[in-house]
Amino acid sequence: MNRIVTYLKRKLLLVIFIGIVLGVVIAIFSHKTLEYTSSNEFCEICHVHPHVFDSWKLSTHYDNPSGFRVGCVECHLPPKGEGYLKEKAITGMRDVYGFVFKDSADFDWELKSTLEHAQLHVYKSACLHCHQNLFPLTLTKEGQDAHLYYSQNEEELRCINCHLNVGHYDPDAIHAANVDFGLGNDGDREVFTAPAEVIAHEDFTETIPQTTVSFRMKAIPGGSFRIGSPADEPYRDSDEGPQKEVKISPFFMAEVEVTWNEYLAFYDATAAEGRSTDTEGSRTESDVDAISGPTPPYGQPDQNWGMGNRPAITMTYHAAETYCKWLSRVTGKTYRLPTEAEWEFAARGGTHTPYFFEGQPRDFEKKGFLGNLFGSGSDLINQFVIYEGNSRGRTEEPDAVEANPFGLKNMLGNALEYCSDWYTEDAFSQLSDGVTDPRGPATGEERVVKGGSFRSSVSDVRSASRDYTRSVDWLRTDPQMPKSIWWLSDCNYIGFRVICEFDEKTGKNN
Numbered sequence: 001m002n003r004i005v006t007y008l009k010r011k012l013l014l015v016i017f018i019g020i021v022l023g024v025v026i027a028i029f030s031h032k033t034l035e036y037t038s039s040n041e042f043c044e045i046c047h048v049h050p051h052v053f054d055s056w057k058l059s060t061h062y063d064n065p066s067g068f069r070v071g072c073v074e075c076h077l078p079p080k081g082e083g084y085l086k087e088k089a090i091t092g093m094r095d096v097y098g099f100v101f102k103d104s105a106d107f108d109w110e111l112k113s114t115l116e117h118a119q120l121h122v123y124k125s126a127c128l129h130c131h132q133n134l135f136p137l138t139l140t141k142e143g144q145d146a147h148l149y150y151s152q153n154e155e156e157l158r159c160i161n162c163h164l165n166v167g168h169y170d171p172d173a174i175h176a177a178n179v180d181f182g183l184g185n186d187g188d189r190e191v192f193t194a195p196a197e198v199i200a201h202e203d204f205t206e207t208i209p210q211t212t213v214s215f216r217m218k219a220i221p222g223g224s225f226r227i228g229s230p231a232d233e234p235y236r237d238s239d240e241g242p243q244k245e246v247k248i249s250p251f252f253m254a255e256v257e258v259t260w261n262e263y264l265a266f267y268d269a270t271a272a273e274g275r276s277t278d279t280e281g282s283r284t285e286s287d288v289d290a291i292s293g294p295t296p297p298y299g300q301p302d303q304n305w306g307m308g309n310r311p312a313i314t315m316t317y318h319a320a321e322t323y324c325k326w327l328s329r330v331t332g333k334t335y336r337l338p339t340e341a342e343w344e345f346a347a348r349g350g351t352h353t354p355y356f357f358e359g360q361p362r363d364f365e366k367k368g369f370l371g372n373l374f375g376s377g378s379d380l381i382n383q384f385v386i387y388e389g390n391s392r393g394r395t396e397e398p399d400a401v402e403a404n405p406f407g408l409k410n411m412l413g414n415a416l417e418y419c420s421d422w423y424t425e426d427a428f429s430q431l432s433d434g435v436t437d438p439r440g441p442a443t444g445e446e447r448v449v450k451g452g453s454f455r456s457s458v459s460d461v462r463s464a465s466r467d468y469t470r471s472v473d474w475l476r477t478d479p480q481m482p483k484s485i486w487w488l489s490d491c492n493y494i495g496f497r498v499i500c501e502f503d504e505k506t507g508k509n510n
Contacts, residue, residue, distance in 0.1 A: 029301045037092070043072040046099045049109050057170035072129070073166050076121050079129040087123075096437050114454075115164055122167070127159040146479035151477065161353040161477040172304040179296045179472045182267040193332035199507040201250050203407070206500075209330055211265040216255040218499055219440050220346050220409045227341055228428050228464050232337055233354055234388070235459035239425040239466050247436040252500040253338065256398040257417065258323065260307035263315070266323050267293055269330075290364045291326045294319055294486035298478065303492050305394045310414040311495040315394060317447050317469060319440035319486045320418050320496040326368060327498065334501040337420040340427075340466075341438050345444070347412065347451065347463045349405030354462040355412065356404040357384050385413035391454035395493075412451050419448040423468035431467035446471060453493035455487040 026275035036042055044053060056062055061070035065172075077087050096105075111117065134147045150157050165173040192214065201221075207214045228243040229236045270293025294315070301314040315323075320337060327335040338346070349356045358381060364381040366389070381387070384404070386396045411417075421427070422444025429488045431438055440448065447467040452461035460464070470491075478489035489493070500509050 002256070025287055034088075035166050036489070037127075038071075038073045038077075038088070041073050046095045047072075047217050049104050049107060052168065055168040055170070059165070059167055060169075061167050068130075068166070074130070075123070075126050078123045078125045082125050088158075091121075094325050107130055108392050113168070113170075114393055116393075118160055118164060119158055122158075122160050123305055125158075127163075131159075142479055144480040149479075149481075156473075157476060162479060170373065172300060176297065178300060178404060181263045181296055181301070182271065195333070198333070201252075201502050201507070204252070206331060206333075208262070208265050210269070213261050213265045215259070215262055217252040218255050220248075220251050220253050220406055220499075222250040223345070223350075224248070225345050225348060225350075226352065227344055227431070229354070229462070230457050233462070233464070235462065236464070237466065240464045241429070244428050244431040244435070245433045246341050246431065246438060247434065248342060249437055250502045251342060252345050252502060252506070253342075253406075253408060253413070254498045255403070255407060256309075257311035257415050257495045257497045258320075259309045259398075260302060260312045261309060261491055263308070263312035263323065266326050269293070270326060271295065291329060293322065293326065295484065297487045298480060298484065298489070301487060303394065309397045309399075311410070313415055313495045314488045315495075316484070316486055321420075323496075324498055333505050334503055335498050336501070337418050337496060338499045339437070339439050340419045340421040340450065343411075343417065343419050343497075344463060346406055346408060347404065349408070351405065351463070354379070354464070356463060357381075359464065361458045381458065386410065387413040387452060387456050387458065387459050388454070389458070394453065395454055395495075410451075411497075412463065413456060414454055415451075416449045416453040416456075416467070416493055417451045418469075418494070418496040419450055421448040422446070423466075426487045449494065454491050 040053075061075070073088075077091065078084055134151065135144060139147065146162060146180075150162075151158075191212055191214040192209055194207070194209055196204050196206045198204050201219045203219050204217050205214050206217055224245055224247050226243045227246045229240040230243060231241065233240075270291055293419075297314070301312075302310065302325045303313075324335045324337060327333075347356065354361060359380055382390050383402050386400060395414050401409055401414075404411055419440075421440025423446045424430075424444060425440050427440055427448075430441065449467045449469055450465070452465060452467075460467070474488045474491035474494075475483045476490050478484055478487075483489075500506060
C-alpha cells in the first residue's frame, strides 16, 4: 500500500513538474510571440500600403531630439494593462482578414489617413502614456495655450485633433500660420475692369473687377412652394415641419458654390495686415470704412484636396458674410447669403419630392445583391450628388455632377451651405401660409445650414433636410487665443453660395 502511495506521489510530482516546465515554456513562447507580433518588422508584413514606413521614419516619432523612437503598437494599441491584449486580438484578426481577403491596391489611403478614420486606430491613452507632462519647459506660448485648452476639454478632444501627422509625416500638413496662402499668379489671363452689366432677369456671368475671376449666376424665377417636408417623407426630422406655403420673389443664384478662385480674389484683395479695397476693387490703406478680410489661415484650409474650382471650405459664417459684402461693394450689386426659403426653393427646382430627381432615400442606401435588383439604385444619385457613398471623403469640382432643373450644381451634397436665417427647431411653425420672402427668426444662436455634404448619408441630402452651425465644436482645436473669427479648425465640409437680389442695381425697374 505504501509503495502505491509513494508511486502515486512521484507520478503527481512528475506531472506537476512537467506542467510547470510546460507552463514556463508556453509563457516564454507566448511572451516571445507577443513581442514579435508587436514589432515594427511584423507590422510591415501586412501593412504594405504606400509610404507607411517611409512617412513614419520622417516623423518626429522616429527622429527627434530626445532620441526616443516610437513603434507602431505604441500608438495603434493602448498601453499594456489598459486593454492591450483585447485590442491586439481584435486588431490582429481584422488585419489578417484584410491581408487574406482584400487587395490593398483598392484602398483609399488618403481617406483612411483623415481624422475620422485615424481616431479609430490611435488611442489617446497611448499618447498620454508617453506624454505625461503636457507643459514641458520647451513648450511655446502657443503650445501652452493649446494644451491648457485641451486640459479643460479632455472629454471632447483627442490628441490627434491637433497632432494628426506626428506619427506619419505629411509635408502638406501645415501646422503654423499659412502666411503665403492665397498669393497666386494669374499669368496672362484677362483682368476684368468692370463688373457685369445686368439689364434683365436672365442668366449672366459676373466679372470681379481688378481680377481674372468670373462666375455664372442663374436667374431663379419667383413662385410658390411648400417649405419643409410632408409628415410621411422617409427620414423626416421634426424640424422640417409643419409645411407652409411660401412665396419667393425672383432672384439670381450662383450656379455653383463659391470656388477657391472666387474666394482667393477676396482674400488677396483684403486679407494681409487688414488690407482693404475701395469701390473699384483697388487696394487702399486709409479707407477705414472699407472691408477687412481674413487673417492667414492656421493650416491648409483646402485640406490639400486642391483649390481652383473646388468649393471654398472651412470659413466661418462671419467670413462668408464678409465676402458677400465685399462682392457687393466691388460689383455695385446686392450680393448676400440666401435665406433658407430661397435656398430650398432653388434646390427643389420646382419639384416636391425628397430630391429634385426621381427616387426615395431607401432606393439609394447601401444594400445587398437582392436589394440592388429593385429600385433606382445608386447610379442615379451619383449623377447629381456628392455624398458619403461616392465622395472618397472629400469635395469634388462642379463638373462631377449634373445640374438641377434651375441649372444649379451641388445644391445637394459636396459642401454644406450657409443660409442667413437663425436656426430654431420650430421655425416653420412661426410662418403664416402665403408669406412672401420669409427671413427666419429675428434672433438666435446658430445659423441654418442646408444641403448636406460629401460626408452626408442619403437621408441628409434631401432638399428639406435642415441642420445648423456648431460654433463651439467647429473651433475646438483652433490653437489660437482668441480663436479665429475667419477660419474653422474642425469643419472641413462647409462652404457657401451667393445670391444676387433682382433690384434696381441689377436692372429691375430700369
